[in-house]
Amino acid sequence: MNEPMSEAPVPLNVAVLTISDTRTEDTDKSGRTLVERATAAGHQVVAKRIVKDDVYCIRAIVAGWIADPDVQVVLTTGGTGFTGRDSTPEAVTVLLDKEVQGFGERFRQLSGDEIGSSTVQSRAFGGLANGCVIFCLPGSTGACCTGWDGILAEQLDSRHKPCNFASLVIPGRGQHG
Template sequence: MSAATQGFEPLHIAVLTISDTRTEETDRSGAALVECLQAAGHTLVEKRIVADDVYRIRAQISAWIADSGVQVILTTGGTGFTGRDSTPEAVKVLLDKQIEGFGELFRHLSFQEIGSSTIQSRCLAGLANHTVIFCLPGSTGACRTAWNGILKEQLDGSHKPCNFANLVIPGRGQHGG
């Protein structure tokens, strides 16, 4: 299939909630991400919750990066400045390339909803071992903002002129855009 005719292809996505207090019953942000990705036609590979601890976060994300069955990792939580927020410190060292514009675009979209409070978001994204990783804030609203404003299109191989789906689908990386 040529780059010009590539369309939507479901991606295999893992969701990680980073929190010292959330459980499966109280994890609304992780549940929202699962709902969004499945509604868009993607496949949930696995969903987990880990404590906001640099090494536990790295261990889980590293396992998924090494798993050829995981193409995308979405994390929620640990991106602020309070308490033990440590997602950026845990994830940055694992990235082969950082997606610089992701945080900027997210904060631009979020500013329209929550004003200057968005400056406290240290969300980030990048590529590691042909896996794209998006680290989102812990609020359900922020997860929906990121999904609807960025991720839905960027994880769809038919979105033009470029998208991240084409970088994680085997055989398409050289056509990613």
């Protein structure tokens, strides 16, 4: 059982990237969901973009955010499926110093309760690069809610015990790389 949280949470700087060939700011419900949930949790959303599902366009944006010392967390939505245009894993995994295998495993476990065996086609994943954590979620609003509510809300909370990802990205609190 988790211990009661007594200290104030440390807000993190979050960047949100929606990967889609069709979404606009007006129709980007999944990106908006991640922004709303991160903000409600006390984090600062420092960047939000939409990019077409293209390996090199995705990689360029994520690499830029990983290199930016003001970005501690990158959340992506979209491009993690199994169709021909889904290329987020191919774009981002080459940038990672370490992969968080448990993120994808846990996401698919939670998602299985909602969408059954279709969850096996999800290639959601997470990792660490240059002291920044990256979590790549499917493009549906429901998947973003599942990922945030079931994993990220706790793991990005500096008070969550016994461990959390916030401690890895807060200067002086953890180890980078």
